[in-house]
Amino acid sequence: MQKELWKGNEAIAEAAVRAGCDAYFGYPITPQNEIPEYMSRRMQEENRVFVQAESEIAAINMVYGAAAAGMRAMTSSSSPGISLKQEGISYLIGAELPAVIVNMMRGGPGLGTIQPSQSDYFQATRSPGHGDGHMIVLAPSGIQEAVDLMQDSFDLADRWRTPVMMLADGMIGQMMEPIEWKQRPAAPAADKPWAANGQGERGHTNFVTSLRLDSVDNEAFNEALQQKYADIGRQETRYEAVDCEDAELILVAFGTTARIALSAARKLRQEGIRAGLFRPITLWPFPTQALQQVAGHPNVRAVLTVEMSAGQMVEDVRLALCGAKPVHFFGRTGGMIPEPAQVAQEIRRILKEEQA
């Protein structure tokens, strides 16, 4: 199929339309404004629902309502707005509702900057909102992958009755790349017998709630939730390993930073330094076992995690490797983007240090 040039935010919005998103609710914030702008027109063309909410809080709660009533619903925002959505995400988890949330990360803390960042990794992967919850977190490294994952995200949300976050950054939202719209088999309509959409002939009412006031009930729910998370970990973990087979140093990076890290690795190959890239695609569940396998190879002398943050995913890398290999970190913060030459220099330094 012919390739088309698309801007990241608009491509993600179109991918959601093609994935059968029934309703979009959003609020303006840079650098993701093209998503609600595009949706305001496209959803109307498709006779679907678009509402510009009064706040990110209202938008995520509109998603909660549409999802509770059985629809495929999504919202998008960027870091400060995602902070406001944390309450709603916790309720989505507590009520086991499927929903898709896009975070085009920008540099924080506070109002920070509109430039790209990856500093919401902790917020997305540790436990969004309050309580012992998780959501599936997908991290595309380019617009083609963002489009493909966007379409998967609605299926994953329905399959596991969970919110799914696409965690990208302002770079992916704002740049343009050629993409191909792949023909995908339509996902079978998910059976949602729990939806609150009128009891009709069902014979009983549905009550979608995250309230389980009796602690015994709430513990049973939490245990079932953890069981579900274990199943998700076994079945949905995704990653990519590039040039890792003979590598003496493994770079670990996701999203935009993974592309920069790969540029550095390829540059170093020309100098005879064998660096490979391990790229988590699901940040939660984190591909722990795959990383252990890749980094556990006897050739590997060190691991370098590269992020646009002060060091967040590096904690998962250290937890995965448990001291089996030295884990280093290189990051830029506040909206600054690492350059391939900087990463390459860091690799040279580390290998020299490990040799000594």
Add this chain to the structure above:
Amino acid sequence: MSQIVYQRSAGLQDVETHYCPGCHHGIIHKLIAETLVELDLCASAVGICPVGCAVYAGNYLNCDFIEAAHGRAPAVATGVKRTHPNLPVFTYQGDGDLAAIGAAEIMHAAMRGEKFTTIFVNNAIYGMTGGQMAPTTLEGQKSTTSQLGRDRQHHGLPVRMAELLSTLDGMAYAERVCVADMPSLHKAKRAIKKAFTLQMQGIGFTFVEVLSTCPTNWGMSPVAAGQWVKDTMTQYYPLGVIKDVEGTL
């Protein structure tokens, strides 16, 4: 021959409620239940319950329900109604939920003219959390967070939500009622039924504010609490139709 003259509405589930003696939530639930039955909406309605004493309303009324985060019921209802425009959708919210933490959500739902109904239960206090001051607490009224009485210099004066929201063009119908005696109860029933009827005609946002009791947190007997609604609350919150665009469009 014996004849049934009164029985539990089919719009209610066959369970006991957790409400305190003298609380009006049960009566208000009954009026909604009767309305759903009379308009044949039990099979299609979706209710959104708040955080507050009515958090379990979905266990009491015989229709589908969604439990919202504190104050967010109007946003949740927007998500349901926009994706299911033919279903009757309503929120059931208390005064802390609607007038404090959820003030933005209710304002904007009214502003957009969302075509659902809100039943706003105003008992001038936070009930479930133990009697704290609400935006609706009357001047001089004591609560656990206004122990010397609400002071206008310190706290400002209470908000009349039905009047405030009626300034917005999206509001189609707003009425304030109470259920403290039988004539008032009948008026309340008519108001709730009218709100649902207008909703199904799709003319805009419909809102019924019901003045209600909280004997437990007011420190009153059920009888005295009902009397306080009639004698004191209605002085600041006058009963009656505040806005009705029916027939004017």
